[in-house]
Amino acid sequence: MPIPPTVAVIGTCDTKFEALIFLKRAVQSTAVCNAILIDIGSYDAPDLRDIDIPRSDVLREHATTVCSTPSRKKGQEIMTIALTQLLARLHSTQSIAGVIGAGGSGNTSVCTRAFRDALPIGFPKLMVSTMASGNVSHYVGESDITMMYSVVDVAGMNTILEVVLGNAADAISGMAKRSLIRADLKSSRPAIAVSTFGLTTPCVQMATQKLEELGYSVIAFHATGAGGLAMERLIREGHFVGVLDITTTELADELVGGVLTAGPRRLEAAASYGIPQVVSVGALDMVNFGPADTIPKQFQGRLFHYHNSSVTLMRTSREECSKLGQIMVEKLKGAPTNKTRVILPLRGLSGIDKDTGPFRDADADGALLHALRSGLQCPVDEFDVDINDPSFALMIAEALHELLRAEVQ
Template identity: 90%
Template sequence: MSTPPTVAVIGTCDTKLEVLLFLKRAVQSTAVCDAILIDIGSYDPSDLRDIDIPRSDVLREHATTVHDTPSRREALETITIALTQLLARLHSTQSIAGVIGAGGSGNTSVCTKAFRDALPVGFPKLMVSTMASGNVSHYVGETDITMMYSVVDVAGINPILEVILGNAAGAISGMAKRSLNRADLKSSRPTIAVSMFGLTTPCVQVATQKLEELGYSVIAFHATGAGGLAMERLIREGYFVGVLDITTTELADELVGGVLTAGPHRLEAAAKCGIPQVVSVGALDMVNFGPADTIPKQFQGRLFHHHNSAVTLMRTSREECSKLGQIMVEKLKGAPTNKTRVILPLRGLSGIGKDNGPFCDAEADGALLDALRSGLQCPVEELDVDINDPSFALMLAKALHELLQANGQ
């Protein structure tokens, strides 16, 4: 019989040993996976017999000890680095097929940070947490961590927690077992990343269809902040031969203070990795906010469009558009000019920015386009249509195909 896959159960054994041992045995009782227990606590518990990797061995990965650090914050940072290095090693040697953590806010912070940094997208990761019923975006980030709310405190076994942990054990065991048999995330065809938004969807659909006809596999990322982060991460991890970055709207949220920012490093991965990319200015005519009553007071008097009950869009100003152009120029400076092309629509950046649309503003759009024309070192092309015109989408697809062919793809 083949060896069953191993799940790493991770937590603070000085305070949660009973819970973690229950979880370890619950995984083993599935008869699908084996389990090892990793201790990331602050102190060694009195009984170490059932701990497979004690905290001293975890810390050895970082060549330090928690006792060397003067504060809780620094202690958590130390154990997080050590756990990250340990999990990366265990993954690289195929010693584990899944990870599961259980605990409160401190343990959740340590585990999820290590899961994000050490383990690739697609590797099974589950976190049972007292924090999982709130906003978990800072725990999950751009990865595929599964968060499960513990309902009760993770402090001693009781009938409710037994059910929750049993479900979690079954879930991670099933994921780990399946991960051994699944295909790699990469397609057999050359794969392209494309960024999209509701208001650039027609463009993305036509470009995607054309690229698929040309023999590519196309993966779309919704430009919601997390989508842009995920796309940039997978570009860095080498999943794509090229990028069609149609919808760069997350840059506007980062600049102005919208809710869908992808952080300060959006539009940088392809340039740093030196892979072919075609970039446009999709939905840079807007900043995203939630319901109207959540918009910060400093934006009173601006032009808004109520996209739906949960999303309010604000038109970017001439000054903001000029600054966005300068930001794009700076981000694309390091990109190989023979692998980069910027293509601009002259009659609207989104579905509501075209002629007679509520966000039609030729002056603001012109400030963005002028900043790009004057600053970019890579080739720039223009088409006298709005971004969702089929001819513009086909131009984007053709340009990326030409870049890929010229660079041996």
């Protein structure tokens, strides 16, 4: 008989012991998985018999000396680092096939940070949390953590919590078992990452079709902030042979203060790791905000386009476009010039920046293009079409294919 996969149940046993023991036994009762309990509490638990890895053993993973009475903030930072190192080790030795945490805001913060940093995308991760019915973006980040709202406090046991934790145990057990039999994230065909957005979709669709005809597996990332973060992470983890970064709009949100920023390291992974990439300027004509009444007051008087009831777009100015070009130049400075090409559309950066479009601003676009032309060290090609013209899509797909063929020769 094959050995059942093991799920790590993680929480603060000094305050949530009863619930965590219930969760551990619920995983074991599925007859699908084994379970181990990891204690990340601030103090020793009242009963150590059912704890497989006590807090003292977790803290030994931390490389520095641990103060006996750290502040709550410092204590959580130390425990987060220690748990991250422990989970990374357990994953590398294939000792666990899934993780599940349960608790309140403190435990959720420690667990989800460790899940993101220690475990790859695709590895089963579930967090039962009192915080899971609100904005969980700072817990999930660019990872694939599953959040489950506990409905009631994770303290003591009652009929509602039993049902919620029972469902969570069934869910993580099924995910862990499935993870052992499914294929990993890598396709039999070489994989390419592509960045996409609603207003660059025609370009992305045609480029994707062409690349698939050439024998690649194309994985698209929606440039919503989290999408860019996930793409950069998976590039660093080695999942792609090439990158077609058509839609770099998240750089504008990071610069100006929009809601879809992918953080300060967007457009850096492929350059740092020497992965062939073709880069363009898709949707850099816009900054993303939510509903119109949520736009910060400092942007009053700017040009807006109401994409839908939830999304309001603001046209980037000439100054902002010039700065975006400089940012791209700086980010691509370290990229191998023989593995990097920038391809520019001269007649519009998005579906609403083409001729007669509401965001058409040749002066602002010109400032972006000038900054790129004058600063880039890698080859730069220009085409007198808008970004969604079929000829542009085919050109950028062929350009990446040429870089990849040169890579294997």
